[in-house]
Amino acid sequence: MESYILNLIVFLPLLAGLVMLFIPGRYQKIWKASVLFVAVAEIVLSFCCYYFFINGKADILEFKAQWLRLAFGSFGWIYVDFHLKTDGLNLALVMLSSIVFFVSVLSSFDIKKYSKGFYLLIYLLMSAIYGCFLSHDFLLFFLFFEFMLLPMYFLIGLWGGERREYAAIKFFLYTLLGSVFILLVLIATYSSVVIPGASEAVIHSLDYDFIFTSKYYLAGSLLDPASLSTIFGINTRTFLFFLFLLGFAIKLPVVPVHTWLPDAHVEAPTSVSVILAGILLKIGGYGIIKLVMPLFPDLFREYAFLIAGFGVLSMIYSGLAALGQTDLKKLIAYSSVSHMGFVMLGAASFTKEGLNGAIFQMISHGLISSLLFILAGVLYERTHDRQIAHYRGLATVMPYFTMFSGLAYFASLGLPFLSGFIAELSVFMGAFLACKSGLLPYWLVLTSLTTLLIGASYCLWVLQRMFFGEFWTKPTISTGQLTDISVREWLMILPLSILIVLLGIFPSFLFNIISTFRPW
Secondary structure: OHHHHHHHHHHHHHHHHHHHOOOOOOOHHHHHHHHHHHHHHHHHHHHHHHHHHHOOOHHHOEEEEEEEEEEOHHHOEEEEEEEEEOOHHHHHHHHHHHHHHHHHHHHHHHOOOOHHHHHHHHHHHHHHHHHHHHEOEHHHHHHHHHHOHHHHHHHHHHHOOOOHHHHHHHHHHHHHHHHHHHHHHHHHHHHHHOOOOOOHHHOOOOEHHHHHHOOOOOOOOOOOOOOOOEEOOEEHHHHHHHHHHHHHHHHOOOOOOOOHHHHHHHHOOHHHHHHHHHHHHHHHHHHHHHHHHHHOHHHHHHOHHHHHHHHHHHHHHHHHHHHOOOEHHHHHHHHHHHHHHHHHHHHHOOOHHHHHHHHHHHHHHHHHHHHHHHHHHHHHHHHOOOEHHHEEOHHHOOHHHHHHHHHHHHHHHOOOOOHHHHHHHHHHHHHHHHHHOOOOOHHHHHHHOHHHHHHHHHHHHHHHHHHOOOOEEOOOOOHHHOOOOOHHHHHHHHHHHHHHHHHHHOOHHHHHHHOOOOOO
16 A cells, blocks of 8 residues: 555645536535645645654655656657655655645635635645655656646736736746756756667666666766767856756745745735745755756765855845845745755755755745744735834734744744754754865855844844834724634644744654755
8 A cells, every 4th residue: 555655645636626626616615625635634644654764664655657658769768657756855845745735725715716726726736746756757757847837827826916927927937947957957868878779678767766876877978977068168067067956946046046936925825925935945955955966966066165155145145135125925035045045055065964954944944934924924814914114012912923923033043942943053064064074165154154143133123023012003904903813823823833843852853854865
């Protein structure tokens, strides 16, 4: 049975979506119950995988079947395996995704416009994301990666704010550009591992196990390190490495290819912002760690300073940009870009501590950013106003809301005993070890420490400005609107808050699985 758990994780949302197509429009409660049931089922399935993994049964958490055999002229045959497999990295992200989807589904219950279409798109997005994380074949990963674009485009474009079309198109174009770069590297990889005109007996697929563990470089191929071919005066392999890195950096995102994210967050409904910040950004980091590093380990190490430099630039620039925001959701969006810079810095350190910290940061940020966007959505749902300057002293009328907001912002700034602290500490430990080995300069890592001060500045500023002092709101906002957390909102906020605290106190729960993954 276990070998089919991964198939169930990927295809259960699609099956539920097909069933929903035949449920009449007057049964909205059934739609909500079904999507909530699927979200809970995914949590159960993902934690079952965790149980098998930590008990030494990772070998049975795998499914492989030949899916397609495509002919490409003189290139011969390419085999596409439907290969799903767990490791420490994707298992952690699947568990995170299941929790974030559960919270997102609960927050979407106030969607009234075209609600059936909304839930169908959520189902499609769930399958695409789970398939992307669990894929163990390069082409299969790319297909799921591309399939994510359409549901998210429509979720922003149909259910977003006033500038939803602009934000949706910008998101689509940026991500599609990254996909083109990734596709070019996929083609280059295929041309490097398949001999034109060879017999079927020696032709291999784009399965990760073959690409990353075999001596697959063919003399003169695009990925052959000894090849002297160039593109625009740059070695072909180096050129493809930067295309691959940029494709995932757009998704992460990294400054200066980050501008699509604040617009998408501001215009997206709360439930979509939760998915975007909690899961979709992590696919960029996942691609860098799972694909770019194993495929180009030598070049990743050679250009570690440049990669770490863009990570530090993202950390500082986006933190300063967050300081200047007046819109609460835009501030959280820029803080997300800043925190994703830690992933670049940790990965570029090429140390066990730095890599574990980068992965831990992805999980921690997924929880923290989801909580921050949920809290911003709770306030916006009551007042339809996200301007920070329009609130003061909310602790007086919304004490529980204030308590959880304090937890979220303190976790975001890296307070000890919360998950953000563990992630940032691990990244900095790895970065300083990289300095000791000569891979990174000390001044770069010391510069990155300023982001701790910047992060504390905008987090504490929001808390002081909105929650403390004498109670005051914009005259158009009445006190009666500012009711405290409802039962449904408790169900959204409490799981995220508990996990943020637990991972801060017992980080070994996560380190035990992510430390088993090594991309080099």
